[in-house]
Amino acid sequence: MNTQQEFSRAEKFWMNFKLYQAWRFIVLNIKILMAVYQSKRS
Amino acid sequence: MAKVVVIGAGFAGHTAALYLGSKLGKKHEITVISNRDVFSYLPSWVWLGVGHMKPEQTIFKLKPVYDRKNVRFVHAAAKEIHPDAGDQYVLGEEVGTGNEIRLDYDYLVIAPGPLLNFAGTPGLGPENGFTHSICSLPHAVKTRDSYLAMCERMKKGETVKMVIGTGHPGATCQGAAFEYIVNVHKDLVKKGLRDKADILWLSNEPLLGDFGVNGVQIKRNGHVMRSEEFIQSVFNDHGIRYQVQTGVTKVEEGKIHWQNYEGDEGTTDFDFAMLIPAFKGQPFKYVNKNGEDITSKMTNPAGFVLVDGKYGLPYPELAQTPEAWPSTYQTPAYPNVFAAGIAFAPPGPISKPFTNKNNLLIAPAPPRTGMVSGVIGRLVALNIADLIETGKTTHSEPMTEMVAACIASMGDSLWDGNAVTIVMRPVVPDRKKYQNEFGRDLFTSHLEMGVSGAWMKFMLHHTFMWKFKARPGWTLIPE
Numbered sequence A: 001m002n003t004q005q006e007f008s009r010a011e012k013f014w015m016n017f018k019l020y021q022a023w024r025f026i027v028l029n030i031k032i033l034m035a036v037y038q039s040k041r042s
Numbered sequence B: 001m002a003k004v005v006v007i008g009a010g011f012a013g014h015t016a017a018l019y020l021g022s023k024l025g026k027k028h029e030i031t032v033i034s035n036r037d038v039f040s041y042l043p044s045w046v047w048l049g050v051g052h053m054k055p056e057q058t059i060f061k062l063k064p065v066y067d068r069k070n071v072r073f074v075h076a077a078a079k080e081i082h083p084d085a086g087d088q089y090v091l092g093e094e095v096g097t098g099n100e101i102r103l104d105y106d107y108l109v110i111a112p113g114p115l116l117n118f119a120g121t122p123g124l125g126p127e128n129g130f131t132h133s134i135c136s137l138p139h140a141v142k143t144r145d146s147y148l149a150m151c152e153r154m155k156k157g158e159t160v161k162m163v164i165g166t167g168h169p170g171a172t173c174q175g176a177a178f179e180y181i182v183n184v185h186k187d188l189v190k191k192g193l194r195d196k197a198d199i200l201w202l203s204n205e206p207l208l209g210d211f212g213v214n215g216v217q218i219k220r221n222g223h224v225m226r227s228e229e230f231i232q233s234v235f236n237d238h239g240i241r242y243q244v245q246t247g248v249t250k251v252e253e254g255k256i257h258w259q260n261y262e263g264d265e266g267t268t269d270f271d272f273a274m275l276i277p278a279f280k281g282q283p284f285k286y287v288n289k290n291g292e293d294i295t296s297k298m299t300n301p302a303g304f305v306l307v308d309g310k311y312g313l314p315y316p317e318l319a320q321t322p323e324a325w326p327s328t329y330q331t332p333a334y335p336n337v338f339a340a341g342i343a344f345a346p347p348g349p350i351s352k353p354f355t356n357k358n359n360l361l362i363a364p365a366p367p368r369t370g371m372v373s374g375v376i377g378r379l380v381a382l383n384i385a386d387l388i389e390t391g392k393t394t395h396s397e398p399m400t401e402m403v404a405a406c407i408a409s410m411g412d413s414l415w416d417g418n419a420v421t422i423v424m425r426p427v428v429p430d431r432k433k434y435q436n437e438f439g440r441d442l443f444t445s446h447l448e449m450g451v452s453g454a455w456m457k458f459m460l461h462h463t464f465m466w467k468f469k470a471r472p473g474w475t476l477i478p479e
């Protein structure tokens, strides 16, 4: 069952690059809040 | 003056109590009955289980919060529910004295979470078995102690076998087990012991990354990416072996017995195992006005409360019937009785179930995560407020319309920690609304890994503790 699927070197670099991750932190927060507030919340 | 009773003070019950207290507490009587006098923030027990957080950082006393919110707190375990009109009450046993307590109600919220069914798998669990769990605070503490003892053995040069995953063919909560396995990996790397541990993911999921919700799918750069590929990459990157499509049937000291989809029976040796048990509903007795036991009419065979869902559909039909999922969480026979969080009976699984040639059903049960439980808790509270004030409910939200965000932590360090951020819309696929094979909004759904996730997880711990303590602005923080 185990496969060779792996993250690329570039992917790993971006995962740990703090400046980019600070940007992703903002984007993810906005994305989650938008999804939550667009959902019914009725 | 109406009387509202809430059983349980977890994600669902506590959320319901806070909204009920805020909306009705000054004019009506809101009572919470809970067998524990603290609120527990379960998601952080993953960190507790590797010794990175203290137990007291994950809990706080309920009574001071309820005092501020005009909610009465009763420290007792509910046992019996008498739902017939005219004489509706809950019987409980006070913690400490054992005295019987009677709570009359006009509206009832049943939210006692799951009964951890270790007995469902012989040899499972920390009390009468050989495995660990992070599903209760004492269990998580015991897991931590055992894990740290393992680390001491590794420091002396021993190599150990660790198995983490699900301990029953029908278990749920794969997300928590996933978080735990990657946190164990990260911690061992930090301690310089990773090469001394062989770590295996053993789970009942049909595919890796299924998490009991049929996986997560997103659209990235024009092509669909599935959580299966993503989690495979994580495990391969971390050197974690994996075995899915496997139902654990029995555990002996150092040996796990299992069966897989092919019907093969096998064993896996372990020195340390953390396996999530199957969940059942809390074993309440429901009694009608004639004194007859009506439990089998109120709950499904596993003890979860039947609500306004459509039950009994075979999986292929259920997968095409989003309207089968409950939306107000009211019990059909008693519209003033609601079930919230893990306590309500889902109409069936979200992931595809599988029965092997030995007739063993391997099927992850649908998770009712913290977010889902909180959303239902709020919805039920608002509907009770509606019923009291206007006589009819105006709120509804099935899991086929709910969004869930989940941050699966992979190490708690803010510098080199990591986490997978998962957003799912909706939690239960709606193949009528979203016309793709997954029944999900592939644009809103999201899957991403990075240090930012670790920051999110840290932030969530603190914002949710703030919210659950009902500090200023708590209603602005979504469930």
Ligand SMILES: Cc1cc2nc3c(=O)[nH]c(=O)nc-3n(C[C@H](O)[C@H](O)[C@H](O)COP(=O)(O)OP(=O)(O)OC[C@H]3O[C@@H](n4cnc5c(N)ncnc54)[C@H](O)[C@@H]3O)c2cc1C
Residues within 6 Å of the ligand: B007, B008, B009, B010, B011, B012, B013, B014, B033, B034, B035, B036, B042, B043, B044, B045, B046, B076, B077, B078, B079, B111, B112, B113, B114, B134, B135, B136, B173, B176, B282, B340, B341, B342, B343, B368, B369, B370, B371, B372, B373, B406, B407
């Ligand atoms: C280790 C772990 C990590 C998790 N991580 C996440 C995560 O990151 N994100 C997420 O969304 N979800 C997560 N979950 C799932 C989430 O914690 C549950 O979905 C949620 O707690 C369910 O809420 P609930 O209110 O139904 O039950 P609970 O939170 O279990 O609350 C039930 C309450 O009822 C009380 N009770 C029980 N029996 C009685 C009785 N007889 N009488 C009175 N009171 C009673 C209990 O003491 C408790 O206070 C995690 C779960 C675990 C175990």
